[in-house]
Amino acid sequence: MELINIEGTPKTPTVTMNPTSGVIEIKGRSIPENSIEFYKPIVDWLEEYNQGPAAKTVVNVQLEYFNTSSSKCILDVFKKLENLKKNQKDVIINWYYEEDDEDMLEAGEDYESIIKVPFKMIQIVD
Amino acid sequence: MSFFLNDCYDRMNQGEVIVAYKGAISAEVISNTLSLIESKLEEASEQTGVKKKLYNVLVESLQNLFHHVDAINGMGGSESNFGAFVLSKKDQVFRISTGNFIRTDKSIILKEKIDKINSLSKEELKDFYKFVLNNQSFSAKGGGGLGLIDIARKTGNKLDYKFYHYNTEFDFFNLNVFINEKE
Numbered sequence: 001m002e003l004i005n006i007e008g009t010p011k012t013p014t015v016t017m018n019p020t021s022g023v024i025e026i027k028g029r030s031i032p033e034n035s036i037e038f039y040k041p042i043v044d045w046l047e048e049y050n051q052g053p054a055a056k057t058v059v060n061v062q063l064e065y066f067n068t069s070s071s072k073c074i075l076d077v078f079k080k081l082e083n084l085k086k087n088q089k090d091v092i093i094n095w096y097y098e099e100d101d102e103d104m105l106e107a108g109e110d111y112e113s114i115i116k117v118p119f120k121m122i123q124i125v126d
Numbered sequence: 127m128s129f130f131l132n133d134c135y136d137r138m139n140q141g142e143v144i145v146a147y148k149g150a151i152s153a154e155v156i157s158n159t160l161s162l163i164e165s166k167l168e169e170a171s172e173q174t175g176v177k178k179k180l181y182n183v184l185v186e187s188l189q190n191l192f193h194h195v196d197a198i199n200g201m202g203g204s205e206s207n208f209g210a211f212v213l214s215k216k217d218q219v220f221r222i223s224t225g226n227f228i229r230t231d232k233s234i235i236l237k238e239k240i241d242k243i244n245s246l247s248k249e250e251l252k253d254f255y256k257f258v259l260n261n262q263s264f265s266a267k268g269g270g271g272l273g274l275i276d277i278a279r280k281t282g283n284k285l286d287y288k289f290y291h292y293n294t295e296f297d298f299f300n301l302n303v304f305i306n307e308k309e
Contacts, residue, residue, distance in 0.1 A: 010161065011157070031160075031185050031189075033153055033156070033189055033192060033193070065178070065181065065182055065185065067182075067185050067186055067189060068186060068272035068273050068276045069189070071259060071272060071276075072259060072272070075259060075260065098174075100173065100174050100175035100178075101175065101178055102175070103178070103179060103182065103280055106252075110252070110255065110256050110259070113256065114256060114259070114260055
């Protein structure tokens with residue numbers, strides 16, 4: 001399987017996905033007008049990854065901003081991770097938020113209540 | 127037409143104006159405005175939490191506008207996808223005012239949606255957001271139907287709106303979003 005390495009832009013996040021280490025990172029901002037196009041390869045990759053995942057999958061999400069169009073796509077990404085969990089694989093989502101960003105913490109908690117995967121809320125302190 | 131638009135626009139222009147625009151709404155106009163405001167905000171003295179919230183709500187408001195400008199039949203050029211927005215500040219409250227034409231049949235649905243959002247408590251809004259997030263599919267325009275709910279949640283204020291009657295087919299929809307400077 002291929003390693004994914006998408007460089008961030010002012011509207012889209014940096015995404016790295018490593019099938020060997022099982023480490024997935026989504027970092028930066030996600031505010032494209034239409035996010036389906038951006039997230040499709042990521043969701044497709046996870047679909048394939050689910051066929052032969054690493055022993056442990058660690059997902060680090062560190063977003064500065066994301067719009068509601070992205071929020072649906074991020075949910076789709078998390079649903080793929082839920083499948084891993086269903087197949088008895090070890091998976092954790094680390095949700096990073098800045099100290100003064102309650103909205104981002106709440107967004108993480110929303111996902112945590114919908115998705116049956118362990119979440120860890122991590123506060124970034126400057 | 128232009129008298130009507132100027133009148134609507136004048137009503138949107140209130141307080142200390144930070145950015146104001148009227149004209150064709152394109153992805154480029156929205157992107158350029160967002161980066162302009164972002165650099166303006168970097169210099170502003172507000173707390174980072176407030177700046178972030180303001181920027182986030184602005185992204186949602188302008189993208190909402192972008193997704194919903196209805197082209198008016200028989201109107202060529204820039205007015206065919208006309209929209210307007212004003213970011214201003216008055217008495218420690220930021221105001222994002224957006225305006226666009228909307229088909230009268232859609233006005234009724236939109237009005238019902240906003241009234242519903244405005245009737246919900248903080249907890250109910252959270253549940254409503256999660257319900258739509260998890261159950262509603264994307265529209266053809268790429269919107270998830272979450273924009274207004276998200277704005278109401280993040281600002282903690284009621285959505286203020288007006289529909290100005292334009293003709294039998296179209297209304298001009300004006301949405302006003304308020305963000306408190308102090309959390």
